[in-house]
Amino acid sequence: MKTLQIEFSKYKLNNFLWPELIEDYGFDKARKIVSQAIDLQKMNGTKKSTMPIIFSGTGGLALIPIQMLEKENFEISYKDNQVLIFNLKRKSFQILNEAN
Numbered sequence: 001m002k003t004l005q006i007e008f009s010k011y012k013l014n015n016f017l018w019p020e021l022i023e024d025y026g027f028d029k030a031r032k033i034v035s036q037a038i039d040l041q042k043m044n045g046t047k048k049s050t051m052p053i054i055f056s057g058t059g060g061l062a063l064i065p066i067q068m069l070e071k072e073n074f075e076i077s078y079k080d081n082q083v084l085i086f087n088l089k090r091k092s093f094q095i096l097n098e099a100n
Contacts, residue, residue: 008085012092012093013093017086017087017093017094021054021056034096037052044063052063056087062077081097082097082098083095084096
């Protein structure tokens with residue numbers, strides 16, 4: 001397993017990555033990617049210690065420790081269907097609260 005260290009202070013929080021994911025993959029596939037990320041969290045994660053992440057450029061999935069976000073003072077509400085969308089090239093990320 002590869003370990004990726006992300007310094008979130010060097011990245012910008014925004015609200016445009018979810019619409020871009022829909023534009024890049026189509027609505028149904030984008031929803032499926034988010035659903036798979038949530039399933040990954042349910043199968044392998046821990047609610048208060050990990051969060052699923054989607055790499056928007058590739059649609060790849062991973063789990064990251066919540067401490068990476070908490071150390072940058074981001075508000076994490078530990079919702080069941082919370083997903084982080086991340087774009088390395090744009091140095092940006094979005095926290096998505098997916099509805100059931």
